[in-house]
Amino acid sequence: MSKRELNLSRRALLRYSAVGLAAVGGGSLLAACQTTNPETGQVEGSGLQQRIDSGQPVRLAVANEPPYTKLEANGELTGASPDVTKAVLERLGITKVEGIQTDYDSMIPGLDADRWDIVSAGLFMNKTRCAKVLYASPDIVSTESFAVPAGNPKKLTTVDALLDSDAVVAVLAGSYELKTAKALGVPEPQLQTYPKAPDAMQGMRDGRVDAVLLPTLTLKSHKEQYGGEFEITEPLEAFPTTGAGAAFRKSDADFHKKFDAELKKFKETDEFAQILDKWGFDAKASRNSTTEQLCATEG
Numbered sequence: 001m002s003k004r005e006l007n008l009s010r011r012a013l014l015r016y017s018a019v020g021l022a023a024v025g026g027g028s029l030l031a032a033c034q035t036t037n038p039e040t041g042q043v044e045g046s047g048l049q050q051r052i053d054s055g056q057p058v059r060l061a062v063a064n065e066p067p068y069t070k071l072e073a074n075g076e077l078t079g080a081s082p083d084v085t086k087a088v089l090e091r092l093g094i095t096k097v098e099g100i101q102t103d104y105d106s107m108i109p110g111l112d113a114d115r116w117d118i119v120s121a122g123l124f125m126n127k128t129r130c131a132k133v134l135y136a137s138p139d140i141v142s143t144e145s146f147a148v149p150a151g152n153p154k155k156l157t158t159v160d161a162l163l164d165s166d167a168v169v170a171v172l173a174g175s176y177e178l179k180t181a182k183a184l185g186v187p188e189p190q191l192q193t194y195p196k197a198p199d200a201m202q203g204m205r206d207g208r209v210d211a212v213l214l215p216t217l218t219l220k221s222h223k224e225q226y227g228g229e230f231e232i233t234e235p236l237e238a239f240p241t242t243g244a245g246a247a248f249r250k251s252d253a254d255f256h257k258k259f260d261a262e263l264k265k266f267k268e269t270d271e272f273a274q275i276l277d278k279w280g281f282d283a284k285a286s287r288n289s290t291t292e293q294l295c296a297t298e299g
Contacts, residue, residue: 048117048252057096058089059116064101065197066221067279068122068140068244071099080279084139085120085246087271088263103195105174108132111249119247122215124176130295133247134256137263138294140276141243141285143235144177145216147204150229154210159184159238167210168192170200176242177213183298184238197222204230217280243286243294 052058060082062069069079077086077099086097100116107119111133124142125135146156146169154167162169163185171178173193181191192209194200200212201222212219219232246263248256266272273283 047249048255051117052094052255055096057098058094058118060085060097060099060118060120061102061107061110061116062099063104063107063121063196065122065218066225067217067281068215069099069120071101075099079122080140080276080281081120081122081244081246083275083279084263084266084272085118087275088246088259088266091262091266092258103174104172108247111247117248117252122244123247124242124244124297125291125294126176126179126297127295128179129247130291132250134250134253135291135295136246136248136256136260137267137291138243138245138286138289139263139267140245140281141241141289142215142217142281144180144213144239144242145219145235146233147201147212147214147219147222147230148210148233149204150231152231152233156211157233159186159236162186162190162211166190168208170194170203170209170212172197172200172214177215180239180298181213198226201226201228201230220280240297241289241294242297243289245291245294 048058060077062071062077062079062082064071067080069082071077075098077097082099089095089097102110104121104123107121107123108129110116111119119133122140122142123129125138129135148154148156154165156162156165156167159181168190169181169186170192171181171194173195178191178193182188192203194203197214197218200209200214203209204212205228216232216235222228223230223232246259248259267283267287276283276286
């Protein structure tokens with residue numbers, strides 16, 4: 001090899017080595033710019049916050065069950081839970097939001113699978129759910145009732161009355177009502193599951209079930225919207241105080257903390273009370289309830 005060729009080879013080697021070192025150094029610098037939350041193991045800037053920073057809409061899982069959630073045919077998202085969630089997000093400077101309708105038993109699995117970012121659907125808190133997700137402060141508190149045919153032929157006014165009868169009651173698949181009814185001793189043959197509230201109400205109209213067990217306000221809203229020859233019982237005292245709030249992935253702990261802090265401030269405003277009053281809920285009950293209290297509910 002000539003002296004000239006040797007010099008060229010040395011220059012090439014140095015050039016390629018420099019490029020390689022720059023690439024390694026660049027990767028090291030990039031890694032140095034990233035930090036990891038020691039509690040969650042999440043790289044800061046990833047997950048929901050990264051989606052927001054990139055300009056993508058926040059996806060809310062809803063059930064389209066007024067008054068908790070309502071998804072209009074034109075895509076407009078409203079209802080007690082989404083209205084509160086959207087108001088808090090707006091206070092955080094986030095206005096791009098879209099609703100995705102799903103069944104209750106798919107909400108947490110879909111959250112974990114990144115099919116949506118927040119569950120804002122009146123998904124009641126309980127020990128099982130609270131172990132899987134991060135709930136924000138309660139936005140709504142609810143009671144449960146039976147819808148029964150006119151005249152209440154089976155005389156279903158309490159859970160004990162149901163246990164003393166042969167009546168079959170409709171509940172939603174994966175719902176709080178289903179799990180709590182079982183916990184209260186209602187045998188499975190007396191519980192028939194349906195995917196959505198309108199389906200359960202149709203089951204009662206068709207005579208396939210003797211009653212429908214749903215939140216009191218859901219039943220009132222259904223009657224106002226669709227009418228029907230049925231009665232709504234007084235709230236069932238056997239059911240413990242229940243409530244719901246926005247649910248987040250555990251990997252989005254940083255955003256959850258920021259959202260929850262803003263929500264707690266928002267709950268003290270007149271706007272919060274007006275939203276709940278519009279949908280028939282009591283702001284005082286929500287203000288007086290805590291995530292810790294509701295997460296102690298068996299489910």
